[in-house]
Amino acid sequence: EGADHRPRGVGGRGRVVLFPLPFQGHISPMLQLAGALHARGLAVTVLHTSFNAPDPGRHHHPGLNFVAVPDAVPESVAASSNGLAKILGLNAAMAASGRVRDALASLLRAADEPRLACLVLDSTLTAAQKAAAGLGLPTLVLHTGGAACFRLFRSYAMLHDKGYLPATESNLRAPIEELPPLRVSDLFDPSKLPNKEIGQKILDLATETTTNSSAAILNTFEALEPHELETIRDELVPRGIPAFAVGPLHKLATSSSSSSTGGASAGETSLLSADRSCIEWLDTQAPGSVLYVSFGSVVKVTRDELEEIAWGLAGSGRPFLWVVRRGLVAGAGEELVELPEGFEAAVEGRGKVTEWAPQQEVLAHPAVGGFWTHSGWNSTLESVYEGVPMLSRPIFGDQLATGRYVQDAWRIGVLLEGVLERGEVEKAVRKLLMEEDEGAAEIRERAKGLKEKTRMSLESNGSSQQAVDKLVDHILSL
Numbered sequence: 219e220g221a222d223h224r225p226r227g228v229g230g231r232g233r234v235v236l237f238p239l240p241f242q243g244h245i246s247p248m249l250q251l252a253g254a255l256h257a258r259g260l261a262v263t264v265l266h267t268s269f270n271a272p273d274p275g276r277h278h279h280p281g282l283n284f285v286a287v288p289d290a291v292p293e294s295v296a297a298s299s300n301g302l303a304k305i306l307g308l309n310a311a312m313a314a315s316g317r318v319r320d321a322l323a324s325l326l327r328a329a330d331e332p333r334l335a336c337l338v339l340d341s342t343l344t345a346a347q348k349a350a351a352g353l354g355l356p357t358l359v360l361h362t363g364g365a366a367c368f369r370l371f372r373s374y375a376m377l378h379d380k381g382y383l384p385a386t387e388s389n390l391r392a393p394i395e396e397l398p399p400l401r402v403s404d405l406f407d408p409s410k411l412p413n414k415e416i417g418q419k420i421l422d423l424a425t426e427t428t429t430n431s432s433a434a435i436l437n438t439f440e441a442l443e444p445h446e447l448e449t450i451r452d453e454l455v456p457r458g459i460p461a462f463a464v465g466p467l468h469k470l471a472t473s474s475s476s477s478s479t480g481g482a483s484a485g486e487t488s489l490l491s492a493d494r495s496c497i498e499w500l501d502t503q504a505p506g507s508v509l510y511v512s513f514g515s516v517v518k519v520t521r522d523e524l525e526e527i528a529w530g531l532a533g534s535g536r537p538f539l540w541v542v543r544r545g546l547v548a549g550a551g552e553e554l555v556e557l558p559e560g561f562e563a564a565v566e567g568r569g570k571v572t573e574w575a576p577q578q579e580v581l582a583h584p585a586v587g588g589f590w591t592h593s594g595w596n597s598t599l600e601s602v603y604e605g606v607p608m609l610s611r612p613i614f615g616d617q618l619a620t621g622r623y624v625q626d627a628w629r630i631g632v633l634l635e636g637v638l639e640r641g642e643v644e645k646a647v648r649k650l651l652m653e654e655d656e657g658a659a660e661i662r663e664r665a666k667g668l669k670e671k672t673r674m675s676l677e678s679n680g681s682s683q684q685a686v687d688k689l690v691d692h693i694l695s696l
């Protein structure tokens with residue numbers, strides 16, 4: 219009988235609650251998914267912690283309802299410099315405080331609301347999944363990395379059995395025959411971390427939440443990772459867990475409508491406000507001439523590496539836009555990073571340094587000809603969508619496998635491996651942006667080809683839009 223009284227239009231079909239891991243690279247895709255589900259007529263509530271909470275002033279998401287889950291991250295955890303420890307601390311705090319359970323229980327009780335169908339959670343949030351299970355609420359898991367990474371993280375037992383791990387000096391270059399084109403050096407090896415147990419536990423979280431879920435949602439698309447998605451489905455579907463490839467999420471909600479080129483984004487999802495002068499500066503540069511350089515929101519480089527990057531960029535002779543965010547240099551705190559002496563004078567008029575760029579707009583700008591990235595998954599998809607060739611310098615975790623795919627599977631960029639050295643940086647940057655170089659021209663062509671495939675997957679009959687339709691049907695069937 220309740221169904222007859224449900225409001226028509228948005229939310230009339232039911233409500234979902236979403237809970238992202240509170241880091242930039244996880245918040246953005248979850249909010250973008252929220253936008254897409256809302257556009258399909260679902261009412262959407264987003265749970266968030268006070269740590270890295272969305273700013274209501276800037277993150278106005280019409281139609282999304284935000285609910286704070288206070289004290290889910292205690293001060294001691296928020297202050298830790300170890301991101302992996304933060305994730306475990308967050309789960310422990312959530313389990314102890316019972317706040318997530320309370321928030322979910324109150325949403326389930328709200329009688330005048332559309333029926334709450336499920337919780338969509340970040341793949342690392344085991345404690346939130348347990349809270350939902352205790353209330354009989356089904357869960358779906360959002361994987362904010364690629365399918366290759368998803369598959370890799372589920373393969374660690376095999377990698378140990380076959381002797382690829384723990385990695386040794388002598389097997390680092392060895393190809394992993396079961397997971398081409400990966401090599402041993404592309405594996406995230408928990409035994410190399412100062413705290414091995416944390417590393418292994420983190421790897422296990424996504425496997426646990428997936429096993430206990432009603433579906434896996436992946437921020438990738440069929441044409442990008444067809445074989446990886448097939449293996450994942452071979453494993454999950456017989457267990458009753460469908461896998462929906464709905465990416466790239468940053469363009470999902472806007473692309474199905476009339477505006478297939480650019481247009482408004484799914485809403486502001488950046489925690490920091492971006493420096494608009496980057497775009498004005500790009501407007502003054504020649505088409506395809508600029509290297510955009512950014513290492514995302516989390517990873518750090520050493521002071522020595524910063525010096526090599528700076529002098530490599532200076533030596534390349536190419537224009538560049540470089541994001542040097544606070545906290546980028548390991549051990550230097552959250553202060554504004556001091557650039558090497560003489561650097562600014564050396565690159566005057568040719569280089570621009572900023573603390574935080576409007577990255578999607580930068581990558582869409584015609585002046586940008588290449589992207590030096592840490593191969594974070596969001597950055598990679600944003601670059602793929604715009605057809606910008608990449609110089610990959612992965613640092614940690616799934617970035618290593620993504621960098622390998624950029625160079626050897628999709629062949630839309632080059633991998634910068636080994637110790638960072640200014641001479642090598644110079645060469646790599648020049649080569650990537652060089653008009654006449656045959657290898658670089660081929661990379662540019664392939665990047666353009668993949669850009670087309672990406673846009674096709676987002677058209678109204680494209681694979682990702684169809685996957686969202688099926689996802690919504692699945693949610694409503696729960």
Ligand code: UDP
Nearest residue numbers: 243514515516541574575577594595596597
């Ligand atoms: N980003 C941005 N401005 C910057 C640098 C990064 O908006 O100056 C955004 C970027 O567009 C991407 C996110 O931050 O969406 C970084 O996510 P990614 O998965 O690439 O890396 P992570 O930060 O998680 O390592």
